[in-house]
Amino acid sequence: MKKSKYLAYGLLAVVVIISQVSFLYYSSNKRKEIFNELIQEYSPLVLEDSLGGYVSEINHPYVTEINNHPHQAFVTFTPYKKKTLMVGYELGNQMTLDETLRVGDYVYKKQGRKTLSVVRANAAGDSLKFYFEITDYLGYPVKPG
Amino acid sequence: MHRNLFFDAEAIYVDAGGSFIGHEMDRGGFFVLVGKDKGKFFTYSEKSIYGTGTDAGVAGELGSIDVTGNPNLFKSDYVYGYRDKFWAGGGEGPSVGLSYSLGSYNGQDVTAIAVQFG
Numbered sequence: 457m458k459k460s461k462y463l464a465y466g467l468l469a470v471v472v473i474i475s476q477v478s479f480l481y482y483s484s485n486k487r488k489e490i491f492n493e494l495i496q497e498y499s500p501l502v503l504e505d506s507l508g509g510y511v512s513e514i515n516h517p518y519v520t521e522i523n524n525h526p527h528q529a530f531v532t533f534t535p536y537k538k539k540t541l542m543v544g545y546e547l548g549n550q551m552t553l554d555e556t557l558r559v560g561d562y563v564y565k566k567q568g569r570k571t572l573s574v575v576r577a578n579a580a581g582d583s584l585k586f587y588f589e590i591t592d593y594l595g596y597p598v599k600p601g
Numbered sequence: 602m603h604r605n606l607f608f609d610a611e612a613i614y615v616d617a618g619g620s621f622i623g624h625e626m627d628r629g630g631f632f633v634l635v636g637k638d639k640g641k642f643f644t645y646s647e648k649s650i651y652g653t654g655t656d657a658g659v660a661g662e663l664g665s666i667d668v669t670g671n672p673n674l675f676k677s678d679y680v681y682g683y684r685d686k687f688w689a690g691g692g693e694g695p696s697v698g699l700s701y702s703l704g705s706y707n708g709q710d711v712t713a714i715a716v717q718f719g
Binding site: 469472473476477479480483484487491494495519520521522523524525526527528540544545550552554591593594595596 | 678682684703708709
């Protein structure tokens, strides 16, 4: 009786472990596919790029599969351009991009420069400026190629 | 040479909760070892519904959290949010197990590996 109970537990464990490993594998591949698709749509901002535009949308399309990264953002700009921004902490106040970037902000970067600037102006004409250093997708500083 | 005693983990965590034949609910906290939140302790709660376990009762977990990518940018935010968790444990009376969970952050993975006891 005891032996058959252990056998049943063992079989159940094997079935569940196989299904869990399969699910993890599937889920991991799915996330990689999603990320690759997003990178195709929102090309990463790199050292060689120049950028100047107003943030019209900060997109986060797969909230279940991919958590919101504090140092990255998928952004649509006006004039129309889609970019993935990947940066370190804000150089002045050590804030994250997620805490800083808002729709309506003006974002610019000169070609060949590592610094990304975010400018927010209010109705009175005052402006706040935030500076970030761009990184690669793993968060490391970019180096000239 | 490792940055810390925990094989370069970005954080360590401990939690306790109830488990019931493959289901688990925990409350715990994690201690950050690198980055802006270094030295800070944060709490969290967790619900896991796809485990492998042969028992029911009170269980605890002790583990480490690793992130692919620049450790200096690690922030407590990385630990929260959706992740897939695989865990297995068993035994009559005292039981032990292992758990592995994976969360994704746009090209970076957050992995948590732990031993379970209960």
